[in-house]
Amino acid sequence: MERTELHTQRLLLRPWRLGDVEDAFAYASDVEWARYLWLVPQPYTHRDAEEFVARAVLDGWIDQAQFAIEFEGHAIGGVRLNIVDVPGRTAGLGYNVARAHWGRGFATEATTAVTKFGFSSLNLHRIFATADARNLASIRVMQKLGMLEEGVLRQHRYFRGQHVDEVHYAILADEYSKITPRKR
DSSP states (O other): OOOOOEEOSSOEEEEOOGGGHHHHHHHHTOTTTTTTOTTSOSSOOHHHHHHHHHHHHHOOOSSEEEEEEEETTEEEEEEEEEEEETTTTEEEEEEEEOGGGTTSSHHHHHHHHHHHHHHHTSOOSEEEEEEETTOHHHHHHHHHTTOEEEEEEEEEEEETTEEEEEEEEEEEHHHHHHHSOOOO
């Protein structure tokens, strides 16, 4: 898969750049932003931001696409499409947006573009996403993408001192084509 940029009405989805460290640190060091994000260390340090951005920049996009979500010249979050089963054409979708931009539809706008990219450009068969069951905003994003709930893994994660439920959602290519006709 080649690095690419995607444009939406308000956003530029692009590969991460080394210059994004300060933006990533600014939003990722917000404890409230990271409340439901399993893989984000807390406290989140400047070094964590440097390492994250460096890994994203150096990633060869062989089995995953890592997009920075750019709004008004700043990285305000990210979307990752990770191909977990090449023969089965299955990918996981992950996303986040800075708290200052919550409630404005940016996560839905960005994930819609990446989902379209996955089905139309990468010929994926299935895209799935998971979330902490308490993260209602993330669940709404998955539902707006047309994903269907596939199940809840009860107390599946031990996260910051407690067992939490994990919800699983997915959409198949034929389901996606029914809700969003492809341009041919």
